[in-house]
Amino acid sequence: MRNVKAFAHDFWALAKPYWTHSDEKLIAYGLLAAVVVLNLASVGLNVWFNFWYNSFYNSIQEKDFESFKTLLLQFSLVAVAFIVVAVYQLYLGQMLQVRWRRWLTEKWLGQWLDGPRFYHMQLFGLGTDNPDQRLAEDLKLFTSYSLNLTLGLLSAVVTLFSFLHILWQLSGEFSFQLGGSEFQIPGYMVWVALVYAIAGTWATDKIGRPLVKMNFTQQRYEADFRFHLIRLRENAEGVALQRGTAVEKRDLLGRFGLVVENFLAIMRKQKQLTWFTAGYAQAAVVFPFIVGAPKYFQGSLALGGLMQTVSAFGQVQTALSYIISSYTEIAEWRAVITRLTGFRDGVEEAARMEAESGIVVQPGDGLAVAQLSISKPDGSMLARVENLTVAPGESLLLQGKSGSGKSTLLRALAGLWPFGLGEIKRAADEDCLFLPQKPYLPIASLRAALAYPKPAETFSDADLRAALQALDLEALSDQLDREANWAQHLSGGEQQRVQLARALLHKPKWLFLDEATAALDPASEARALEALRQALPGTAIVSIGHREALAAFHRRRLALERAEPNEPARLVAAT
CATH class of the missing domain: 1.20.1560.10 (ABC transporter type 1, transmembrane domain)
Structure with a gap:
């Protein structure tokens, strides 16, 4: 019963x-x-x-x-x-x-x-x-x-x-x-x-x-x-x-x-x-x-x-x-x-x-992080950021060894990581664009993949072709209406450039890149970063990466480093 x-x-x-x-x-x-x-x-x-x-x-x-x-x-x-x-x-x-x-x-x-x-x-x-x-x-x-x-x-x-x-x-x-x-x-x-x-x-x-x-x-x-x-x-x-x-x-x-x-x-x-x-x-x-x-x-x-x-x-x-x-x-x-x-x-x-998440994301003009502790799902401390500020239009490169918490910090800035404690102030979601290392390309037309997450008809053909050309993808210009599984049709570098083309089209006020150029050769990476600089002169850019081309592209460099192996990583000036 x-x-x-x-x-x-x-x-x-x-x-x-x-x-x-x-x-x-x-x-x-x-x-x-x-x-x-x-x-x-x-x-x-x-x-x-x-x-x-x-x-x-x-x-x-x-x-x-x-x-x-x-x-x-x-x-x-x-x-x-x-x-x-x-x-x-x-x-x-x-x-x-x-x-x-x-x-x-x-x-x-x-x-x-x-x-x-x-x-x-x-x-x-x-x-x-x-x-x-x-x-x-x-x-x-x-x-x-x-x-x-x-x-x-x-x-x-x-x-x-x-x-x-x-x-x-x-x-x-x-x-x-x-x-x-x-x-x-x-x-x-x-x-x-x-x-x-x-x-x-x-x-x-x-x-x-x-x-x-x-x-x-x-x-x-x-x-x-x-x-x-x-x-x-x-x-x-x-x-x-x-x-x-x-x-x-x-x-x-x-x-x-x-x-x-x-x-x-x-x-x-x-x-x-x-x-x-x-x-x-x-x-x-x-x-x-x-x-x-x-x-x-x-x-x-x-x-x-x-x-x-x-x-x-x-x-x-x-x-x-x-x-x-x-x-x-x-x-x-x-x-x-x-x-x-x-x-x-x-x-x-x-x-x-x-x-009940202890990480609070609130609206703000710039990016400000105060007393932020980032934990793993099991509760152990991963990283601690006591104070971090980025002004509108500024560029910052975050570096550090693998496993130090760089990508997790970016997830916390995006409001995705709930494990931890602290306060983050940043621009509204519609003014931010987060690009991960592994791009997501929907199974749809190339036009829709470029416009994602906005509707495919948001951008004109001229804008789409200009973005492709700026990133050395002009060979795809005649395939805007072709529907395909682009993740299988394009190489890793081409997928990352399609994702970067979104930034050129969306023109966000804040751009966050999580090793979003890691699959590009140095020459292609330099051209892609220059295309971002030309198209987004007033955009604040926060990047994660290791290459020298990225270091030259950003005005500030910080690193997440551990003083001891079992201690949480902390932000220090990059060397």
């Missing part, structure tokens, strides 16, 4: 925002009401068919051809209505499902991409694996299962109460003697169906309960395998150059082995479950005939009455056995809700940790 309450709580926590706070909740309720009405209409038609069975089979038994023809005509008309109801019940249900999924995707994607939260969730190690699967697959399954299973439950409940009275009246009394006394059970077939369904539901849950955890694990293994396939594709050149295909193949087959192993376990468990549920369903087909046959052969029950009884029993038994017939889907639904709840909790935990 505790598990059921926890499941219901988690389900409603995920579903409630759309049905209570969304701007399209009225449309959603309208669609839901239409689907429910059609659902009820479907149950009503099944009730009509139940009575029709009585009349139809009686006409056959009595060889009443005129009634037979009339009943066939009635069946044709009602069958058309049944088809119309079924079509629009499916169509409107899918319409509601896609609208709900769209709203959830927009909401969850917005929360995940709220500032650097997606980065922090990975950085904090919150245990939310494969967020792509949560957003793409689990939200789809959540809306699908939530609507189909809850509407199916509603249909089962309405069907149950619609046919209980019919079955009660048709089954009559069951008399038997025990200990010299005669006992009578009114509506005995109702009680038989109830006991049959309760016993079947208990056994189904007993057999199939492990499927919930198995399905959860299966989705994780599938997503991990898919992720590593994508990662291999994105790093194809590095793997090929280092002849790493054997290692990658072994790793991928190992991950796929987990997929297969868990799936085989699911198969075995589903086989056990199917043995029971299939036997349960087949027994339910013949059982009402066995129970009703004595009355029929005694002549107290006509053929139509027998068939109506069989139909009513089938409807009641199916309604009572809803959990049994839907158990596999319910198990997967519970696994989906568990995964989405974990993702939601990860997003909320990341937001809480962001709010």
